[in-house]
Amino acid sequence: MNSYRQALSKLKETLGDSKVFDDPKILYAYSFDASGLSSGRPFCVVRAFSREDVVATLKVAHKYSIPVTVRGSGTSLTGASIPSENSIVLDLSPMNKIIEVNVVDGYVVVEPGVRLDDLNSELAKYGYFVPPDPASSSTCSVGGCVAEDAGGMRGAKYGTFRNWVLALEVVLPDGETVFLGEPVMKCRQGLSLLHLMIGSEGLLGVITKIYLKIWPLPEKIVRLLALFNRVEDAGRVVAETRRNGIIPLIMEFLDRNVLKFVREATGLNLPEAEAAIIADVDGPSEAVWRYAEKLKKIMERCGAFYVKASDDPSEMEKLYTARRAAYPACLKLRPMPAVLIEDITVPPSKIPEMLKSIYIIAEKYSVPVVVFGHIGDGNLHPVIYTDPRKPDLWSRAEKCFEEICLAAVRLGGTIAGEHGIGLVKRKVLVKELEERKSLKALELMKKIKYVFDSKGIMNPGKVFL
Numbered sequence: 355m356n357s358y359r360q361a362l363s364k365l366k367e368t369l370g371d372s373k374v375f376d377d378p379k380i381l382y383a384y385s386f387d388a389s390g391l392s393s394g395r396p397f398c399v400v401r402a403f404s405r406e407d408v409v410a411t412l413k414v415a416h417k418y419s420i421p422v423t424v425r426g427s428g429t430s431l432t433g434a435s436i437p438s439e440n441s442i443v444l445d446l447s448p449m450n451k452i453i454e455v456n457v458v459d460g461y462v463v464v465e466p467g468v469r470l471d472d473l474n475s476e477l478a479k480y481g482y483f484v485p486p487d488p489a490s491s492s493t494c495s496v497g498g499c500v501a502e503d504a505g506g507m508r509g510a511k512y513g514t515f516r517n518w519v520l521a522l523e524v525v526l527p528d529g530e531t532v533f534l535g536e537p538v539m540k541c542r543q544g545l546s547l548l549h550l551m552i553g554s555e556g557l558l559g560v561i562t563k564i565y566l567k568i569w570p571l572p573e574k575i576v577r578l579l580a581l582f583n584r585v586e587d588a589g590r591v592v593a594e595t596r597r598n599g600i601i602p603l604i605m606e607f608l609d610r611n612v613l614k615f616v617r618e619a620t621g622l623n624l625p626e627a628e629a630a631i632i633a634d635v636d637g638p639s640e641a642v643w644r645y646a647e648k649l650k651k652i653m654e655r656c657g658a659f660y661v662k663a664s665d666d667p668s669e670m671e672k673l674y675t676a677r678r679a680a681y682p683a684c685l686k687l688r689p690m691p692a693v694l695i696e697d698i699t700v701p702p703s704k705i706p707e708m709l710k711s712i713y714i715i716a717e718k719y720s721v722p723v724v725v726f727g728h729i730g731d732g733n734l735h736p737v738i739y740t741d742p743r744k745p746d747l748w749s750r751a752e753k754c755f756e757e758i759c760l761a762a763v764r765l766g767g768t769i770a771g772e773h774g775i776g777l778v779k780r781k782v783l784v785k786e787l788e789e790r791k792s793l794k795a796l797e798l799m800k801k802i803k804y805v806f807d808s809k810g811i812m813n814p815g816k817v818f819l
């Protein structure tokens with residue numbers, strides 16, 4: 355404990371009392387993230403205002419071998435930003451400057467604590483945006499999005515953050531700073547350490563500056579709502595859409611129960627159906643209605659009993675709000691105290707089979723499961739309800755979680771499309787790699803972690819069992 359006392363006084367001496375906190379109430383507030391899990395209590399919190407603050411913190415942590423958990427906004431759904439016992443929480447939210455918008459060279463430079471919606475509000479003034487849009491965009495930080503390789507609704511067309519990061523400034527665990535990538539349209543710098551950092555969940559270093567590619571805002575969007583009597587029919591829309599040469603901007607799925615929860619939680623007047631799809635098509639004004647009509651016909655051919663396309667702003671906003679409210683509504687109206695949220699992703703052609711499997715597996719283990727997700731890129735978020743106070747129910751929920759993961763892997767998919775591994779998916783990551791006969795990959799990951807962080811101080815206990 356002596357080394358902790360020394361580390362604390364060194365941090366206070368270097369950074370000043372106003373940036374270092376060890377008040378138990380503050381430590382408690384930093385003990386959680388949006389996963390609802392809790393773990394150890396940090397031993398102190400550092401609020402970093404600059405790269406120099408990050409360097410100073412990591413130098414102390416490295417010297418005294420104290421774990422560090424980097425925190426953006428704490429919206430991780432996998433427990434990635436929960437501190438391990440007696441760690442330093444490095445809160446980057448004060449590093450929230452938009453440093454440069456460069457439209458001609460096609461990038462924006464930000465500090466990691468900038469909130470994603472704030473970034474896109476600023477870029478909108480220039481007619482640009484950064485497309486990936488996790489439903490937490492009003493809260494989550496850009497640094498957290500890069501560290502999680504976050505996706506979102508527009509992933510259907512634009513993928514995850516990985517596709518948008520051009521360069522990063524990173525402070526390594528010993529306090530040294532490196533610059534990875536370049537803000538140019540092509541860059542081949544040997545082995546891509548840049549891409550190792552994206553999705554690294556705070557395990558390899560601290561991202562202190564981010565260069566992101568920017569894209570012109572869609573000229574016009576038409577939003578469609580389609581309702582289905584059979585979940586698998588909704589599932590067939592994605593493959594049919596692609597077969598017909600349309601890549602929607604968003605394509606979101608909500609099942610009967612999620613629709614009900616959203617209706618009750620938001621008061622929005624949403625129709626009843628076994629499944630709903632909310633989809634956007636975008637493009638030049640002259641063409642977009644043509645795409646929308648084509649998509650409407652595809653949805654009807656797949657069995658939709660109702661499809662409405664609209665460019666009326668209030669109608670569009672209502673549907674967007676409904677989708678963004680899906681997860682909070684599932685939590686607000688939960689029939690049981692806890693949830694396990696999945697993040698499986700399968701090839702578009704396998705979505706109908708995946709959806710069917712989810713409900714069969716839920717029935718097998720007799721646990722309530724509701725489903726929503728970014729169906730346009732095959733990414734589904736089944737929500738499994740459970741209760742940690744009831745061991746039998748908890749164990750059935752865990753088995754259900756695992757079996758859904760494995761069903762996705764067996765259909766050629768993965769256990770984690772965009773939420774990362776954190777604490778929650780460590781076991782199923784091993785199962786996925788086992789299933790692929792690729793445990794060697796896990797060994798390589800651990801060696802890479804060691805190369806970056808030989809003392810193992812960065813976010814210990816996460817990703818690897």
Ligand SMILES: Cc1cc2nc3c(=O)[nH]c(=O)nc-3n(C[C@H](O)[C@H](O)[C@H](O)COP(=O)(O)OP(=O)(O)OC[C@H]3O[C@@H](n4cnc5c(N)ncnc54)[C@H](O)[C@@H]3O)c2cc1C
Pocket residue numbers: 387388423424425426427428429430431434435446466487488489490493494495496497498499500501502503504505506507555556557559560561562681682772773813
């Ligand atoms: C209601 C809700 C909806 C969501 N919807 C989506 C969605 O649609 N798509 C999606 O992908 N995710 C979604 N998420 C999950 C979450 O919002 C994303 O993973 C987001 O990117 C996390 O950002 P954050 O700033 O909160 O990161 P945090 O939770 O603070 O951190 C996440 C991880 O990144 C690390 N980290 C954070 N900043 C840095 C940094 N600068 N350098 C190094 N490591 C860092 C942390 O140590 C941790 O391991 C949702 C969450 C909620 C609560």
